[in-house]
Structures are given as C-alpha cells and as structure tokens.
Amino acid sequence: MELFWYISLFITTVFAIDQHNQIILAPTTSLTEDVDVHTPIDIKPTDVYVSGDLLCNDEGCYPLLFEPSSDWKVIKPEQRLPAGLDIRVNLETGLKEAKLGDANPIDDATTTAVTNVHKQVDAPSENYEFSEQFAKLRDSLAKQDYSTVESQFDDLMDFAHDYKHGYKIIIKEFDFLQGVALNNSLPLNIRELDARMIIACIRNNPPVIEYIEQNYPNFVRDIFNNINEVQDVTPDVQLLVKRFINILTVLIESDPTYIVGVVDFETLRKVFYTIDDKQLKLRILEIIASFVDRVHHEELSKTMKRDGIMFVIPKIQDWTKEFSKFVRDSDIDEVHLRKFFNTLYDLKTDFGTDIKIDTSFINWLINQIEIRSKSLNNGIEQRDVEQDTFDRKLIDSRHKVFGNEMADSIKNFHDEL
Template sequence: MHYKFLCVPAFLSLAVSVSASSGSFEDQICPDGGGACYPRIFEPSDNWQIIRPDQEVPAGLHIRMDFQTGLREAKYLNDADDTQQESSVIAIDEESNAAVVAGPLGMAEDSEEGTEPGSDDSRNIWGDSTYNHKPNPYLSASEFSEFSENLEYVISSAEPSHESTLDSSSSLSSSKPQHDANDSSNNDFAKLISSFKIIEDFAHEIDFGVRLAEPNVLSALLYILASHKKPEVRSLSARTIGAALRNNAPALDLAAPAKTITNLLQSIVNEPDSEVRARTVFALGSAIQGRFGRQEFWTSHGGESLRQRFLDSDAGDDYMGRCAIFVEDSFVNEDMISDTVTKSNENGLQLEMGQWCSAFQDALSQERVSNSDARNKIFSALVAIKTRFPTYCPVQDSFRQWIARKVDERAQLKRLQKPGSAVVIHSAQSDDSSFASEVEFMDRLVETRHVLFGNPKASRKAFVDEF
C-alpha cells in the first residue's frame, strides 16, 4: 500500500470547535464570478467532502487539508479519528483515498497490512513518539490557501526550467535589477518577489514555519538562496528561512535532514552581495538554535567560513555586525548555549572564541567598520568574549592604541563641546541623538579600557582622570 503524506497542523485533524452562526440551512453562497451556488453551512456526512470557500463548519467534525491544493475536507468524527487527535500527519491511500493517521509528523514507509498507526514503524524521523507542537486554532482556511498558492509559486522558481526567474547557468549577480524588454520576465520577477514577501510574513507563525521546514520545501529555498540570479530573491529566501526557524523547535527538528547549517555556510562563502550575506547570517542564527545546529556548525567548520568573509576587504558593515551578533548570541551568552555541545567541544569553543577575539580587534583597530551600529555590535561581542574567555582573548597592541586614540578623541570632544552645539565625530551624524550615542560608546570604551583591555590596578585612577 502506498501513501502520500499531507503535513497539516494538528488542529486540522482534531474535532474542530467552530460555531456556526445563526441562520437557515437554505442560505446560499453564490460566487461573484459565477458558478453554482452552495449551502452557507457545510453539510457533513461519514465521507470526506470538500469545504467550499466561506462555508461555516459545524462543531465536532474531523477536518484535513491537502497542502498541495489548499483544499480542506471534513466528515463526521468517528471513534478511530478520536483516538488519533494528537496526530499531525494524515496518510492518504492513493488508491482508495482512505485517510490513515501515520503518527506525529511521521516519515512512515510502506507498511504491511495490520500495522497499527502510531506504532514504532510510524515514529517520526527522530524516533520520537510525541510531537510538541500546539497548532494555532485561529488560522483561517483562506490563510492556508494564500500561503499554499504563493509557496507553490516560489518553489517552482527553484526548478531550472523556470527560465523567467532563474538562470542556473549564470553567475550570481550583486547588481540591482535593470529594465528588461521582456515584460513576461519582469512580471514573473515581480510575482516571485510578491509571493516571497507573503510567505515570509506567514513564516513567523509556527504552523507555517513547520511547513517551510519540511526537507523538500527547505531544500528548494536553500537552492534559491544559493543560485538565483537576483540578489533581492536570494535575500528574501534567506529571510524566509530565518523567520521560519526562529524560535520554532518543531521546525528546527524538521530542518536537520536538509543540512541547513552546511548549506547556509556555503551560501555565505559564495555570496557576492554583502546584504544577502547579512540576511543569510540571520538565517544561520535561527537554524543553529536547534538541538542539532551547533554540532553541525562545528562539523562544517562554520567559524572558518564566516571569518573567511568577515576578513575580506568588501565584507560589508551589515555582514560584520551580523557576525558579531551571531557569535555573541550563539557561543558566548549562557542562555543560548547547549550544555551538551559546549562540554563536548569545550576546548574547540575556547579556541574558536580566541579566533573571533582577534578578528574583532583587527576590524576595530583598522577602522574597517564605518557604520557606528555595526561597530558597536562588534565591540559588544568582543567585550563578551573577553569577559567569558579572558585567557583565550589576548589584547593586541594595535587595539590598545586604538582605544587610547578614542579616549583622547573623547577628551578633545568634551573640551570642544559647547551647549547647544553639535559636533561630528567618526561616522556620527551632526544631530543630538547621534552625538549622544557616540559619546555613550566612548564612555564605554573608557570603562572597559583598563578593566578588560589593560591594567585593572590602574583602572580606578584612570577612570577618574578620564571622566
């Protein structure tokens, strides 16, 4: 017996508590575009029937959705359905169209006759017999339909035959789209951008994030990120992946077979556009939160891949700032670290943080960052590494000299500053808020100059003198 699997939120395979509003069963819905009218209230039976657009569904029915078509079907809830209320996958026998619950997000293979649903043979890919995902019961059928339609179009752009939006033979471009005489191509590109933005908006919801994390779907998004000729599309693909996986444990588990971390790192190494690289680091920060993420990052030599681009002369401020956030959140902050991975890779983690300590000092002391926001992020990550891994984060002479110059600059600034005036320093704009932000950054430099990056015993006197 062969099955195809429809991944649906659990609430779609439960007894649904939808209250029909008052009204006669003779009320009709007549589509504006023509076509036969049909009852406003869905009339259930013991067999699966399609729920028509805008139909009201009585309470206590078993509902399922086919994500390929976006259609919902419903029937009376029977005893067999009631015993499987926690299931999230419905297997459909393509010959008889009979629905069989295959277990929570199961990856069941062909089963012999008599195999009970939910048995060991129908566990999910991690061998778990439970699936911790509480679906959102307030998502509407129209939302699922809109999401499915746009996702189908996006996935189609990952096919080499989709010539209007994807040219697999061309090299990646970092330029913005130019006018194209081919109106069809322009229209397809606009449609793809629109569809991507729609599914990105939906991706923040756990149910839709789970759908996007399915290996076949995620693989298509990763392919688009790695090979689409338009940087706008690659950027949207990265943002969609990041939104789908962020703070979404079920989606993170599903994403592991697609080798998400490995593919994202490869895209960063090959990506010519600094903005797309920054968006991909965001996706990487979301993907690494899973229980398999950090291990895959170590195995794939993730730190080396990120630093390879970070040290480039054209790395880009946004990318460098994103790297700093990623390192601080993923490997320095206590709350973000898996104890198991940290203990098994303790020495490797320390050496890795030492490498980033050096890279961050170089970026600051060589004035490679022109954007003050990115600079502040890099300095924050450096302070965090030096605080937690002081032995593995030696201070470079060039960095001490850079701090000394900044402290002198701060002192001159305070002497030159007059009430009501605005002074431009470094990359700050000549307005009060930017000026205040720059002074705040320099104050932090003074505070950490001796405590972290100099002689702590001299810090008290120096702190008083410098302030």
C-alpha cells in the first residue's frame, strides 16, 4: 500500500495535467495575512489515489478539482486548485483552506495575468525609494509614450541587479512587472525590457525567488500559457521567449514542482526546435535536467520513476539524444557538462535498455575517461574534491551504467588481484 500511495501521490501532485493549462498545485504557504508562518502544522496525508475525476482515500472520495466559493473551505489531500484563490491555514484546525479571491468573480477565478494598462498603472499603497521612478514609468505607460518607458526601464535596470534593491523592487512592484511582461497588447520590446528586469531581480537572489514562489504561485503557469499563445515567431518574439525561458530556468531550478504536466514539456519542446539559439536550448535542457534529477532522487522504485517521467515526457528518448549531443560539445562549460552527464547517468540508471545511448556518446566517454584518469593520477596533492568525485563517477559509469556490467565486474576482479 505504501508504494501505491507513493506513485499516486507522485503523479497527482508533481505531474498534474490539465487540458486548459489552468490547474496549479496547492501552495505550501498561505497567501493571506491569516497565517502565522511560525505555527507548527503536522498534517499527515492519508493514502490517496485517483479514480477518474475523484480522489479517494480510506474515508471516501471527493472531487479532484477544488470547488471554490465565497466562504473558506478545507482543501482536501492532493486536491488541485484553480488559480486566483485566497489561501490560508486555519490556526484552530491546522488545515489549509481556500476561497474565491475578493477581487475575482467565480467566472474569472483562473485568470491571474493583468490584461489592461489601467490595472498595470495602479501604484503601491506606500512610498519607498523607487516609488517616484515607478510612478513616472506607470504614467508613461498609460500615455503610451513607449520611448520614454524604454529609457525609464534602463534607468532602473542597474538597481534590479543589486541584491537588496532587487528584493525591494519585487515586493513592491511585482504585480506591475508581471502585468507588463504578460500583456499581449503592449509592444514586444517593452515586455522584453520588463522581463529582463524580473530576471535581474531574481538571479542569484534566493529571497526574491522565495517571495515569488510563496506569493505568486501562478506566475510560472502564466508564462507557459503566454508562450503557448505565440502565433508568429518573429525575432522580437524570439527575444521575449528567451527572457521567459530564463525566468523559468531560475524558478524551476529552485522548485521543480512548478512543472505540472505534459503540456509544459511540449511547450519547451516546441520552443527548443523552433528557435535556433544555443543559449536558449541550454536553458531548456537545464529545466529538463532539474526535473529528471528530482524524479531520480524520489524514494520510488525504478519502474515508478520510469513511469513517472514517461507520463509527462513521452519523448524522453529525444531529450536523451539532445543531452548526449550537448555534453559532447567542445564549447560547453564544465558546469553544463556535469549537469547534462548526470542527467544521462540518471536516465540510463532508471530506464536501462529502454533508453538508447548513441555510439558517438560512448566514444566521447572513452576519450573523457582517458583524459580524466590522467588528471586524477597526476600526483598533485591539493585537488578539487568535487571535480575528483565527478571524474571518478564518469570513469566508473563506462561499464556500470553505459556498458556491460559484467565487464565492469571482471575488470574490478582483475584490479584486485
């Protein structure tokens, strides 16, 4: 029963999928002021499994999709939430509850992106060090004075790169920033500048990432939806999509559960094969690698891991081919080489012969073994421990993972003689 619970939990929470891309996972923290984040909550999930449109456990069955109302309702184990809800933890019961947002009618509960300029020009309720600059930016945007908007974004960009300033900009202006980035009615160059500012704020800034994850859990979903709406892939559109993928890379690297379904991977696949940009492809492979890494390290059997990955990435062999191709690229840096090699290592470990590795990769691996073996045995006492660990893993993988395990056993036997 425990294994059955694992796989049902794994698929219903991590790999949730909705035809209309409007289902999200219940956030792990409250989005309202009703929650004391220091209150200990110990809620142990019961055995839950999917039965059609229902979730079932020992106590009975209930809808897979949470049905919101204007009153607080308990979120039952593993229920999926429409976007746009207010969420809290009831301090008396310790249970998560949700209701329709005060500003969201029921027929608009799944819409989170700001869709008109009037919503985007609403200013924060309190002043701070960048209030004046953003007030002018809103005013220029409302007047459709886009040349001035460009200049104002450029003036603010340096502040966005700063650790403290970037955090302040996000907590005060993220409603505005995400509204501009996702507004299809605005010029692409304005949206691209805005997305670039978001990237500047979140890169190497964990508090900013955590703030977005806790308070805007639908942001990643909205980015995927926006990319899916692209009809004509012009150079300007390509640049905006690259910015979006950069945002996704940072957020998903921090929390891979942002990926919720096969639709997301299909979106990434389309972008990967539509836009011929090496850096963009590397970013997308990083997203895939983060997901595979998370699945590989779940406490599940190999069969469950394999089924879980295939559930959302049916074309995993195609991605395996791409990882194999990029890991052999002589221009790739060591960080990407390790990440992509580890992804191939994990996939081959979990899938075995169901994943095919081409001869070019094996030849590259043999050459790498020769190079890295010499490096390990060069007599230098002070070494990079992390590098040595990876090199040994790569060397050992030739027979243990990417070759004949029996040949590896024979080799080890002779080495011990």
